[in-house]
Amino acid sequence: MIDSSVDASPLLPPDSSAWLGRTLALSCGLWHGAADLDAAQLGKYRLLADWARITAHVRVLDVGSGHGGMLRHVSDECGVTSACGIDSSGEACQAVMRLGLPGVRTYHGDYRGFAPDRPYDVVVSIGLLENVAGPLEAARQPDICAEFFALAHAWTAPGARLVLETTISGHQSDWPPEASRYLEAMRRLGLSGALLSLDRLLATCGQWWEPIHVRTHRDDYARTFSDWARRLRALPRTVQDSTLADWLEFTTNGAVLFRHGALSVAHLGLRRIDCSGARFPRSPAAGSR
Numbered sequence: 110m111i112d113s114s115v116d117a118s119p120l121l122p123p124d125s126s127a128w129l130g131r132t133l134a135l136s137c138g139l140w141h142g143a144a145d146l147d148a149a150q151l152g153k154y155r156l157l158a159d160w161a162r163i164t165a166h167v168r169v170l171d172v173g174s175g176h177g178g179m180l181r182h183v184s185d186e187c188g189v190t191s192a193c194g195i196d197s198s199g200e201a202c203q204a205v206m207r208l209g210l211p212g213v214r215t216y217h218g219d220y221r222g223f224a225p226d227r228p229y230d231v232v233v234s235i236g237l238l239e240n241v242a243g244p245l246e247a248a249r250q251p252d253i254c255a256e257f258f259a260l261a262h263a264w265t266a267p268g269a270r271l272v273l274e275t276t277i278s279g280h281q282s283d284w285p286p287e288a289s290r291y292l293e294a295m296r297r298l299g300l301s302g303a304l305l306s307l308d309r310l311l312a313t314c315g316q317w318w319e320p321i322h323v324r325t326h327r328d329d330y331a332r333t334f335s336d337w338a339r340r341l342r343a344l345p346r347t348v349q350d351s352t353l354a355d356w357l358e359f360t361t362n363g364a365v366l367f368r369h370g371a372l373s374v375a376h377l378g379l380r381r382i383d384c385s386g387a388r389f390p391r392s393p394a395a396g397s398r
């Protein structure tokens with residue numbers, strides 16, 4: 110499905126697998142027992158699939174699915190035969206369709222315009238929430254998160270699970286000098302920097318979703334950023350893309366911010382709160398089902 114009102118510009122430079130690895134995941138790998146970046150991303154997919162109790166028979170919705178690393182995992186490793194990836198990047202949606210995963214489709218558009226034909230059993234969202242609000246909208250981030258959790262509730266069946274990865278503000282409130290170079294690179298790349306604290310994130314989701322698993326993986330994201338930067342530095346000089354210098358700036362300085370503790374990353378495993386609708390504020394999607 111195509112929502113023509115959204116920007117179809119490519120998210121990543123061509124051949125980004127040279128620095129992002131096979132999955133093209135622009136999100137945190139989990140390095141425990143992992144020999145390289147691909148194994149670290151697989152470790153993250155395994156953890157989230159386990160928390161979400163994904164088996165062959167569940168219907169999975171991946172919001173902000175990017176190039177489809179998680180969708181490929183649930184299809185190939187969990188045997189899922191009904192899944193949908195939502196992404197506002199046309200290039201990312203096309204990349205997912207090129208994977209040719211049986212029963213996996215995409216919705217190209219803003220997730221706030223999505224209305225499912227049938228309820229889903231699992232919602233996955235990796236690296237989306239911190240990218241929805243532009244820097245100028247940072248103050249709206251709690252509303253954006255609340256709307257996301259309400260929508261995910263409206264899209265799902267009783268008993269559903271939601272697994273989430275999002276960058277959060279870390280425990281250090283003093284930001285090191287690298288922060289300005291990181292934020293500048295993000296601005297040039299069109300990425301957002303609007304973050305919540307873990308407390309705020311949990312308080313926001315709690316109206317619709319019960320936290321079952323809550324973990325932070327700051328060191329893992331520092332290592333992922335460092336690995337991206339190392340691979341970017343090693344690219345042959347013949348690789349031409351005007352944004353590569355910005356990606357290098359973003360990854361090099363991002364690694365410092367995660368190591369310092371100014372930034373962190375949360376992984377949440379949540380269970381849908383199933384009770385009479387009267388308890389809930391009206392969800393934005395309630396009218397579209």
Ligand SMILES: C[S@@+](CC[C@H](N)C(=O)[O-])C[C@H]1O[C@@H](n2cnc3c(N)ncnc32)[C@H](O)[C@@H]1O
Nearest residue numbers: 134135136173174175196197198219220235236
């Ligand atoms: C940081 S990337 C993460 C992608 C993927 N989940 C991964 O792990 O690599 C965030 C993704 O969210 C998508 N996105 C951002 N805002 C969106 C929106 N409002 N609706 C749908 N997708 C959105 C972007 O196009 C991008 O593919």
